Amino acid sequence: MSKKEQIVQIILEEVGTLNEHLPENQQLELSPQAVLFGEAGKLDSLALVNLIVAVEERIEEDFDTTISLADERALSQTESPFRTVSTLADYINSL
Amino acid sequence: MLAGADDSANTKQEMSEEPSGTIVVTGTSRGIGHDIAIQYLSSGWRVFGCSRGEGTIENEGYAHESVDVSSAEQVKNWARSLKKTAGQIDVMVCNAGLAPAASLLTLTPPSVLDGILQTNVGGTFHVCCEFGKIMMRQRHGSIITTSSMAVGLHEEGTSAYSASKSAIVEMTKILAKELAPFGVNCNVIAPSMYETEALQALGDNIIERAKEKLTVKRSLSIEEICSVISFFGSPANRVVTGQVIYLGLVA
Numbered sequence: 001m002s003k004k005e006q007i008v009q010i011i012l013e014e015v016g017t018l019n020e021h022l023p024e025n026q027q028l029e030l031s032p033q034a035v036l037f038g039e040a041g042k043l044d045s046l047a048l049v050n051l052i053v054a055v056e057e058r059i060e061e062d063f064d065t066t067i068s069l070a071d072e073r074a075l076s077q078t079e080s081p082f083r084t085v086s087t088l089a090d091y092i093n094s095l
Numbered sequence: 096m097l098a099g100a101d102d103s104a105n106t107k108q109e110m111s112e113e114p115s116g117t118i119v120v121t122g123t124s125r126g127i128g129h130d131i132a133i134q135y136l137s138s139g140w141r142v143f144g145c146s147r148g149e150g151t152i153e154n155e156g157y158a159h160e161s162v163d164v165s166s167a168e169q170v171k172n173w174a175r176s177l178k179k180t181a182g183q184i185d186v187m188v189c190n191a192g193l194a195p196a197a198s199l200l201t202l203t204p205p206s207v208l209d210g211i212l213q214t215n216v217g218g219t220f221h222v223c224c225e226f227g228k229i230m231m232r233q234r235h236g237s238i239i240t241t242s243s244m245a246v247g248l249h250e251e252g253t254s255a256y257s258a259s260k261s262a263i264v265e266m267t268k269i270l271a272k273e274l275a276p277f278g279v280n281c282n283v284i285a286p287s288m289y290e291t292e293a294l295q296a297l298g299d300n301i302i303e304r305a306k307e308k309l310t311v312k313r314s315l316s317i318e319e320i321c322s323v324i325s326f327f328g329s330p331a332n333r334v335v336t337g338q339v340i341y342l343g344l345v346a
Contacts, residue, residue, distance in 0.1 A: 046276055053228045057178075066175060 007089040014054040032086040115139035122191030126291035130317040164218030174225035186328035187226040197252030215259035230279040237328040242285040247346025271337035280336035282327040287343035288314040311343035
């Protein structure tokens with residue numbers, strides 16, 4: 001499994017955990033194409049922060065490295081890294 | 096019961112009956128932060144503290160880290176380290192702050208304002224950011240920020256300091272709304288007179304004038320301060336959020 005695939009797996013696991021706390025109509029599909037935030041996204045800003053914090057923690061545990069997803073670099077990207085599971089995984093992989 | 100000079104003894108007894116847990120306090124090398132840490136240690140809590148310099152508390156239940164809260168990076172590293180070693184964090188007290196000597200606004204150098212805002216506002220912001228994230232994940236916890244009687248008194252010579260402490264109140268109310276869905280409450284404690292070096296730095300004239308304007312015209316005890324922290328921090332009071340409690344002052 002490539003690093004990118006591992007990251008996608010982590011994000012999907014955390015999306016699954018997040019889904020347990022969301023109403024049924026806000027739950028996300030467990031797919032790399034799942035839209036997280038923005039147009040057609042189901043997560044509000046609080047749910048997105050919750051997911052970001054969870055993913056940061058898992059990346060730290062699994063890869064033994066500390067990352068900050070909500071920093072200036074992420075916010076300055078032309079394409080938001082928080083758009084889909086896949087774009088988030090690409091962004092994490094690039095750090 | 097009406098508040099009186101002898102009430103602090105009753106408060107101390109109540110404090111000792113609190114169930115123990117884990118509390119994080121910033122600015123523990125001296126002043127209120129130091130005394131809060133000592134008080135909770137004496138009640139059996141584990142205390143994690145920080146200050147810019149070395150720690151001054153020797154106790155097996157206490158762990159200290161040198162952290163400048165105005166540095167987002169240092170706060171982040173400390174919080175992430177604590178997350179691994181502390182387990183569940185029950186209460187976070189954002190106490191670290193600067194109280195400069197009194198200076199009329201028209202005579203205050205920009206560097207003084209910058210320093211106060213970086214430490215009092217920036218420091219509280221960084222600590223709330225990192226520990227707020229931890230408590231979101233825990234779905235448990237209480238964040239308590241520290242304002243001041245200065246906000247309610249509008250005393251001449253405290254413009255920069257009072258502005259920073261007002262900002263903390265607003266920041267905390269917004270954070271309270273953001274963290275409420277995660278079962279985390281956020282409140283502000285605004286002590287009046289407590290004998291610290293920071294208080295003395297405001298100058299005798301300001302202290303005397305302020306004392307006259309207080310509703311309870313005496314210094315606070317650490318038991319009275321910790322009683323409010325325990326109230327905010329109690330899981331039974333999670334519904335109390337976004338509130339400011341002034342001690343000794345009707346603001």
